[in-house]
Amino acid sequence: MNELLRQQTLQLQKQMQWLQHSFEQCFVLGIKNDYEVDEYGLFETLSSRYSRTIDFLIRKYFRSIDLYEFENPGTLIDVVQHAHKRGLVENIDELRLMKDLRNSIVHEYLEEKLAETFDELLEYTPKLLEICRRSIDYVHSLEEL
DSSP states (O other), X not given: OOHHHXXXXXXXXXXXXXXXHHHHHHHHHOOOSSOOHHXXXXXXXXXXXXXXXXXXXXXXXXXXXXXXXXXXXXXXHHHHHHHHHTTSOSOXXXXXXXXXXXXXXXXXXXXXXXXXXXXXXXHHHHHHHHHHHHHHHHHXXXXXX
């Protein structure tokens, strides 16, 4: 494996650890009508980590896998389709919804509106973590060739 892909794998693993940690804290809280300041802060941290992780996965990690395998990454749609062909992403439409959630999070500045995304965060975070695991496993399998 080349150095860039190795470094990105380590970075993705670290991001996954923090995302998992935030998810576990928020999962225990569950969905409520009103959040205490500290509880809202935990969900906001999860939102941020979710957004950074999905961005890194799609925009950098998947592209690096393409380049490593001498595949032209092309557009973002091409990169996702390549990941789907590799079995890293089971459902492209679901990944699109996950990316849309990220867009909602980063473009939402009102507290009430962001709170509306918390249930989706609890639904999609485990799926994002699974795609990350599958992707890392795939990259490790390339080393064995």
